[in-house]
Structures are given as structure tokens and as C-alpha cells.
Amino acid sequence: MLALDRSPRHRELAAEIVRFTRRSTRHYKRSRISWGTRFVDVYSWGLGIGVSLTIAASFVLALRNEIAHRASTTGSIIGEQWLVLPEPVLWTAVTFAALLVISNLARKLGPMSVNGAESSWWLTLPVDRRPMVLPPFLRKVALTGAGAAVVYLPFSMVTAVGRAPLDHVLASLTFGLAAAIAVILAALQQLAFIGPRLLGPRLLGPRLGRTIAAAVLLACAVLPALTSSGWPTALVAVAAVGLLAVVVPRAGQVRGDELVRGGAVAGHAGASLFMMDSNEVLRALGGTRKRVDGGRAARYYGRPAQGPLRALIRADVVAFLRLNPPVTPPILWLAACITILLVEGGLPEFAQLAVIVIAGCATASGLGSVARRTALVPELDAMLPLHQALVRTSRTLMPCVAMSVWMAALSSLLVLLGAANPALIGVGALAGVGMGAGTLRAATRTPPDWTAPPVETPFGPVPRAQLGSLMRGLDVTILATVPLLVALYLGFVPLSVVAVQGAFSAGIFLLVVLTRPKRS
């Protein structure tokens, strides 16, 4: 065969092909969109962004004032702060977590990728692939950096009240550059793990790659807090440029199947986001490697089961054990809740309660894999001679048990911290049942129908149908936590709260299993 050809002539040819495709695409799009439509698009986007920014800014300023006021007083939902975490430790941990999320997300989406058409028509050409994958990758790096810097600015204003305005800007720039590094590190993993040319065949395995990336991001997470001078920003900028200098010349060496995989995930996730279908987003990002064997709990499943209900429950239990992610995310959310409570000075009580609700919703959402998968094939529910309510009961059993255990663990820790009396553990366990049931309701959420007209209210038109669709599942998950939050706010558990919690959870459970899911 022929020798490997990466001559400038072939690189120029590849660049010409990319230009040709993009030029044709631009020409085609322009021919389909009138100036009037463009003006309406720009106007509505501008208006939307302006309103969103105004709301966000007023919220941030209100929270900032609350925190500034709060710092001089005492008060928290916990009574015994036997461990005081310095505030910078918490914010550095949050920054680190955000950088890890960016890096993991970038790795799932490529970051170097091609879409379906590009994979069929570009990747098969005998030319250097760098001009095909590099410009979109650089755009992703730049956009991620800019977006992260903008998002970090309010975070910096809320978490460092005494910082000067210029320091806030520097901290935001530092974080933006760190986010860009997170994306570049994901690209390095793509090169080093997949490609045999950078560091030798599979020398940098996926686990080692992730560990190295995490270590670099941990160092980056510390820097936005050190803004007394410009050197942290300069340091991160130099690191970003250095890493880019490693990635850019090798961009064409990422293997084709890896480019296609990233493009497929990005396309699926992007389309789901556009349709505001959160279940589909989770399905897109939660894709795992195919297994030829079933995996965990094969022996348990192999035992004889009497009756269709027991058989179905066993199938749902085994599916839950096989499809759900490892226990790390629920443990991390648990740790996050406790860390927020132990931080020096403390967040306002409502913010602490909000963190508990967010952590609960995120954990519950993570436990809904089986329900989300089975919701795609409604015929599965009709396979056994069972009433649909029994099928839904079986499906929601494991999420309820798992959430009950998680909430009981959280409540136990809160009791240890003096948030309330031990009865809170029972309330937490009961709340978990309702929250677990919410996962099934969320899994059968239909994409919002944006053609439905908004409903007129005294506050103006409200897209009630669309909001109802978006909040389906989340509504009952949050509702299930309300009695628990009341108990935490009061600092003790009245008997009435236990009774209300029991009624809420039982009602939610019954509502979920007795309601037929909507079909789009």
C-alpha cells in the first residue's frame, strides 16, 4: 500500500472540502431564511437573554446581600456544628466539581467529533482530517471558556462578598480558562486513550487519563480564589496555550469511530435539549458499553419465581441493579449536603434547604434508568397478565427503596448534627418513598407541545401545558420533601409532620401507580 500521506497538499485539499461544504450550507440556509425572520430571531433571542440576565442579576444581588447580612449573625438548620469547614474550602470544592462536570461532559460529547453526514462523506476521504475536526473543536474550547467565565462572575460575587470588582473579573477569567483546560484535557484523553501515536498504545488508559485530568483540574480549581494579583490568570492561560499546542497538531489523529461516537452523543443530546426532553438528554449522556452477558444478579434472577408479579418484581430488581450507575453519585450528593451545612458562616437557611432538595431530586433522577428505558417500549408493560397498576408498582419499588435508604442516611446525619430529633430519620425514609415514586412519573414525561397556546392569568400568559410537561415527576419529588423541610425548618419533628409525611408519600405513590402515563 501507499505510504502515509499528510502532505500540505492533502491538508489544503481537506480544508478546501470543508470550506466547500460550509459555503454550500451557508448558501442553502440563507436561501431559506428571509431578513424578516432573521430580525425576529435576533430580537427574540436578545429579549430572552436580556430578561434572563436581569432576573439572574437581581437574584444574585439579593443573595449577595443576604449572605453579607448573614455572615454577621448565627443560624442554620443544624444545631451542633462540631466540624467547621473554612468557607474557601467549600467554594474551591464547588469550583472543582464544576470543572469535573465540564471535563466529563466534554469527554462524553467528544470533544472532537463529527456528525452523521460528516462521518459518511468526510471521514472516508483519503485526506488529513485535521481541518475537518479542529475548527469545531477550537470553537467548543472558546465557547466553553467564555460561557464559564460569564457564569462564574455571579458565583464569585455571591461567594466572595469582600472582593473588589476587578478581582471578580480576574477570578472569572481564571475560571473560564480553567474550563477551557477541562475541554482540552478531554481532547487529550481522546487522543491518548484512543490513538496509538501520542503516548504509545493504550499507555494512558481511561482511568489513568481521568485521574491525571482530575489532578490538573484540582490545581486549576484553587486558582480563581487567589486573585490578589494577575498571576493565577496568567498561569492558567499559559497552561491552556501549552495544552492546546499539544492537541492542535494531533487533532487529525483521533480515530474515526471515536469521532463518530462523540458526534452521535452530541447530536442526540443537542436534539433532546432543543426539544427540552430531559429524559432523552439523560438517555443520550448515560449510554454505556454493550454487554453480551446480563451482568449483575444473574444467579438471583435464575431462581424460580412463583406468579407473574413476583417474576416482574424480580426482573425490575435485576434491571435496577444492572442499569443504574455506581453508588458514587448518591454518596457525593450526600457529602455535598453535609458540607454545605458545615461551612464556616453558613448559607441562609432557605439556601441550605434548597441544596437538600436539589441533591434529593438529582439522586432520585439518577435512580430512574429502568423506568426511562422501559418507557421507550410501552409494549413491555403488557407482556405479563398483570394490571398496569401492579406493573407500575413493581417498576417503582426499587427507586422507592433506594431513595428511602438515601433519605434515611441523610436524615441520620442531620440528626447527628442536631438538626432535629431522631424521628427525622423516619420522616426522611417516608419522604424517600414519595421521591422514588416520582422517578416513574418523570420517566413517562412527554416532550412539551410548544404549539399549545399559553393560558391567560392575572400575571400574564403562562405556558401551563408546557410547564406541566417539563415539571412532571419533579413536581411530586419536590412535594414529597415538603414535610421533611418543614421539620428541618422548625428544628424538631412534631407528630403532625410524621402523619403528613406519611400521607404525602402514600398519596404520591398511589397517584403514580394508578395514573396512566401520557403518551406523546
Added chain:
Amino acid sequence: MGTVLEAEGLVVGYAGAPVCGEVSATVNAGEVLGIVGVNGAGKSTVARTIAGRQAALAGDVKVHGLLIDPDAVPFRRQVSAVFDDDLFFPSLTVREHLLLIARGHSLNDPEARVEEELEFFGLMVRSHAIPDALSSGQRRRLLLAAGLIRPSSLLILDEPEQRLDPQMRVALGERIAEHARDGGAVLLVTHDPQLLLATASTCLVIDEEVREFDPEQGASIIAGS
């Protein structure tokens, strides 16, 4: 005639599970290897593995004596593969898609070559249409045109007869035979006995055990006799 494709002890499948027996085959320049079998036997998986679209579970595949690497430029230059991937740039016309391939393979006078292929595949009147506006058969013709417009020493076709009318199937058979006469090797996965008889030099029947037959026997197996 030199050897173009060698598959030795090739085991194909998904997630570690083989879908058919071990495949060993050699295709020389000027030969057409037909691959037949019942639905789900693993024909397309064999073709996809040889084209480097998915990893082999075991065994080696060599093209011109080198292990296949779909990311290597020489492999992409030598191997043309047409699968049933209905993926197109939504904004490029039929002509522009073919022009992209012609330019990407540095053909002399790409515009003229594109005209020839449009004529052959009966796409001239639809040459300024975007693929979304084509019928499924016309999209299939476009994919085949893209696979045949470019030079290649190994042509892999996965059920190319699908969605084509009988007239086009005959024309395609002639085109495949012409490719072989010009010194190219062809791996043809098909369910069409006529196409197999018109083109193939040898035939592999994919099953739990992969066996080699002459094209007549292969055609009988497809026909179910």
C-alpha cells in the same frame, strides 16, 4: 493478479459474542467475492468488519498485505465501501455530494466525472435536489454513485440491490463486473441470485460454519433450493 484482501481466522460479532463462524478468504485483483446467507447470519457484520467499521473479535484482515486501519489515509484511498447509511449533508445537493467525493479523491476533471455518474445512475434530473427531497431508491443510487465514482482497489458493497429497480440492478451488475475487469477486487454482500451470478467469481455462505461455494451453488442457496 495480486492479492487485495486476505481474511484469516476472522471472527466477527458484537460485545464479544460471535455472530457466525470463522471467516477465511482471499480476494485477488479482478475477482468478485459474493457473500450470501439468511437474514441475521452475519453477512453485513463480516462486511463492516472488513471495511474497518467495527473491530474484529479475533483474526486478521489485510488489504494489500497490511492490517486494516480505517483511520489510515492509504486504506481510505484503496477501499471504497457502500453500506446502507442514509446519512447526507442536509444542505448539499446530489451533484455537490458527488463533487465532494470527486474532489476529495483528487480526480482529474471532477465535474465531468460527476456528470458521468449522474447520467449512469439516472440522477441527472434530480442533480440539484437535496437528498431529503429524493426517494429512498434515488438516495441509494446516490450512495452507490459515491462509492463508484472514486478509484479503489477494493470495493465493498452491502446489499447494493436494495431499493433499486430491476433495470438499475442489471446496470449495477455490469458496473461491478467492469470494476473487476479493470483490476479491482469486490466484496459483494447480496440476496439477489441474478446479481451474484452476473458478477461473482466465488461465493461464501455465512452461517455457523462459513463455507465456500461456486456462484451457482450460492445462487441456489439464496433462492432456497
